[in-house]
Amino acid sequence: MAKYTRGEFLGFGAALAGGFMLGRLPPATASALAPGLPQPAAGTIGDPDLVVVNGRVYTSDPALPRAEAFAVKNGRFVAVGSTSDVRNLASSRTPVIDAQRMAITPGFIDAHCHPSGVQELYGVNTNLRTVREIQAAIKKKADATPGGFWVSGFMFDDTKLDRPLTRKDLDEATTEHPVSVAHRGGHTTFYNSKAFELAGITKDTPDPPDGRFFRDNGELNGRVAENARGVFNRVGKRETFTPDERRNRARNGMRYMSELFNAAGLTSVHNAGTSPEHILAYEDCRKNGELTHRAYMMIRSTEAYNGLKAANIYTGFGDEWIRVGGIKFVADGSASERTMRMSTPYVGTTDYGILTMTQEQLYEAIDDAHSHHFQVGVHANGDVTIDMVLKAYERALQKWPDPNRRHRIEHCTLVNPDLIRRLKANGVIPTPFWTYVYYHGEKWKEYGDEKIAWMFAHRSFLDAGIPVPGASDYTPGPFEPLMAIQSMVTRTDYKGRVWGPNQKVTVDEALTIATINGAHASSEERIKGSITAGKLADFVMLEQDPHDVGPDSIMKIKVNRTVVGGKTVYPKQNS
Numbered sequence: 177m178a179k180y181t182r183g184e185f186l187g188f189g190a191a192l193a194g195g196f197m198l199g200r201l202p203p204a205t206a207s208a209l210a211p212g213l214p215q216p217a218a219g220t221i222g223d224p225d226l227v228v229v230n231g232r233v234y235t236s237d238p239a240l241p242r243a244e245a246f247a248v249k250n251g252r253f254v255a256v257g258s259t260s261d262v263r264n265l266a267s268s269r270t271p272v273i274d275a276q277r278m279a280i281t282p283g284f285i286d287a288h289c290h291p292s293g294v295q296e297l298y299g300v301n302t303n304l305r306t307v308r309e310i311q312a313a314i315k316k317k318a319d320a321t322p323g324g325f326w327v328s329g330f331m332f333d334d335t336k337l338d339r340p341l342t343r344k345d346l347d348e349a350t351t352e353h354p355v356s357v358a359h360r361g362g363h364t365t366f367y368n369s370k371a372f373e374l375a376g377i378t379k380d381t382p383d384p385p386d387g388r389f390f391r392d393n394g395e396l397n398g399r400v401a402e403n404a405r406g407v408f409n410r411v412g413k414r415e416t417f418t419p420d421e422r423r424n425r426a427r428n429g430m431r432y433m434s435e436l437f438n439a440a441g442l443t444s445v446h447n448a449g450t451s452p453e454h455i456l457a458y459e460d461c462r463k464n465g466e467l468t469h470r471a472y473m474m475i476r477s478t479e480a481y482n483g484l485k486a487a488n489i490y491t492g493f494g495d496e497w498i499r500v501g502g503i504k505f506v507a508d509g510s511a512s513e514r515t516m517r518m519s520t521p522y523v524g525t526t527d528y529g530i531l532t533m534t535q536e537q538l539y540e541a542i543d544d545a546h547s548h549h550f551q552v553g554v555h556a557n558g559d560v561t562i563d564m565v566l567k568a569y570e571r572a573l574q575k576w577p578d579p580n581r582r583h584r585i586e587h588c589t590l591v592n593p594d595l596i597r598r599l600k601a602n603g604v605i606p607t608p609f610w611t612y613v614y615y616h617g618e619k620w621k622e623y624g625d626e627k628i629a630w631m632f633a634h635r636s637f638l639d640a641g642i643p644v645p646g647a648s649d650y651t652p653g654p655f656e657p658l659m660a661i662q663s664m665v666t667r668t669d670y671k672g673r674v675w676g677p678n679q680k681v682t683v684d685e686a687l688t689i690a691t692i693n694g695a696h697a698s699s700e701e702r703i704k705g706s707i708t709a710g711k712l713a714d715f716v717m718l719e720q721d722p723h724d725v726g727p728d729s730i731m732k733i734k735v736n737r738t739v740v741g742g743k744t745v746y747p748k749q750n751s
């Protein structure tokens with residue numbers, strides 16, 4: 177274990193530089209350096225701002241995997257080692273946390289999430305377990321809403337309901353308002369008859385190529401998938417807000433998400449669908465001291481993308497709190513809503529799922545973003561879609577070689593050995609769902625054992641040498657990293673059913689996925705993702721050690737404290 181004395185610490189600027197030179201971090205070539213990555217503040221001398229001792233520190237740093245203690249100065253780790261060595265660095269003025277043998281890990285990183293918080297604060301939550309409850313929630317909102325205006329629910333989960341929801345069920349809640357009830361997965365929505373009427377959709381309307389109006393015996397049953405929903409967005413009246421009201425709601429929402437994330441141990445979150453409104457919300461929260469998670473913004477807005485391009489801004493621009501990430505596209509359906517496009521059908525059906533982009537559209541979109549220096553993240557769940565996206569990445573990388581661009585396939589759910597080989601060969605990062613096996617277990621029977629052995633394939637990615645990160649896709653999946661770790665380690669759902677046990681990972685591998693691999697997916701592994709001198713002091717203290725509790729109890733472990741940049745953000749501090 178590294179030895180530090182107070183004297184050495186006082187000269188830590190040199191030691192810090194040494195740490196970087198000695199290759200504690202994954203080797204970074206010049207092209208791997210995202211523009212504008214700040215260097216650690218070397219040469220600062222004085223007492224540490226914080227010392228943590230007597231912990232079981234799992235660093236995620238292969239050069240020093242275990243430690244007992246560390247010191248923090250100016251928001252960064254400055255020393256990592258034994259309790260006696262690090263305690264030595266503290267003066268009488270230094271705050272010291274005695275971790276009482278608690279497990280400490282780097283702050284958790286969610287590499288694909290949709291934080292907004294606006295629906296959570298202001299929307300109609302339909303994450304309910306009976307049709308009757310959903311009807312009541314919609315009716316309550318409808319009673320307070322003028323006729324003709326939309327009433328919209330979110331977080332609906334079809335497989336956790338007492339029986340299938342129908343258009344007629346929603347008609348019973350109201351016929352005066354168009355109603356939408358959006359699945360938490362984000363790819364399907366149920367509508368009432370009023371909504372279909374306003375949209376001009378009848379049972380005779382053909383399905384578009386990139387979406388579907390679901391029918392029972394020829395009649396619309398209310399469920400609509402993918403881009404077939406676009407027509408509903410253009411009809412009916414909606415609650416309007418002044419620009420200031422919108423801005424405040426967005427800021428309140430993002431502040432709320434920061435609080436939820438920190439309570440779960442998350443310190444960095446990749447926003448996989450960043451809009452101009454989100455960017456403003458991040459800035460507003462930061463200005464007001466309310467942004468307590470680090471944001472990597474994957475842009476999904478033509479307007480924002482074009483603006484960035486025009487300004488010569490591309491992936492990596494920003495700082496350690498708010499950074500421009502990749503450009504996001506969506507090429508197929510959903511895993512949780514069973515609309516992803518596969519080479520073989522869903523069990524007992526002739527349904528192969530839905531593509532939302534053509535090969536030609538993928539070539540065009542990826543060429544444009546790649547040639548403008550952006551990382552690209554394309555949502556592709558099914559093996560057919562993953563192959564199409566890889567073709568486009570392979571082509572772009574051939575035209576404009578850049579081996580360290582780290583393009584991503586968002587979700588990358590159903591793979592096979594050939595797809596994994598091509599991911600690895602092209603340095604492409606998959607971001608598979610990490611809470612799905614546990615939380616969405618009841619959905620996996622529609623895929624069958626053969627497919628599930630190759631879905632959410634964390635084990636296969638690690639074995640292939642791919643630094644796979646973790647991703648909740650919240651709202652589609654819960655974001656709690658401890659649930660994710662349990663899910664990846666056990667491959668067991670909430671009812672005890674096991675799905676694809678060949679894909680199990682160890683607790684240590686799960687921690688690697690949850691920390692340093694998340695930093696790698698945003699090309700930030702040099703500044704965060706491990707408890708290493710010189711890196712941002714983001715860490716989590718856990719009341720029990722995930723190595724010690726039974727694997728089926730990992731998600732019950734309580735987060736004792738979450739620290740971002742050396743500052744405790746959970747529990748909330750008064751000052």
Ligand SMILES: [Zn+2]
Nearest residue numbers: 288290448649
């Ligand atoms: Zn997503």
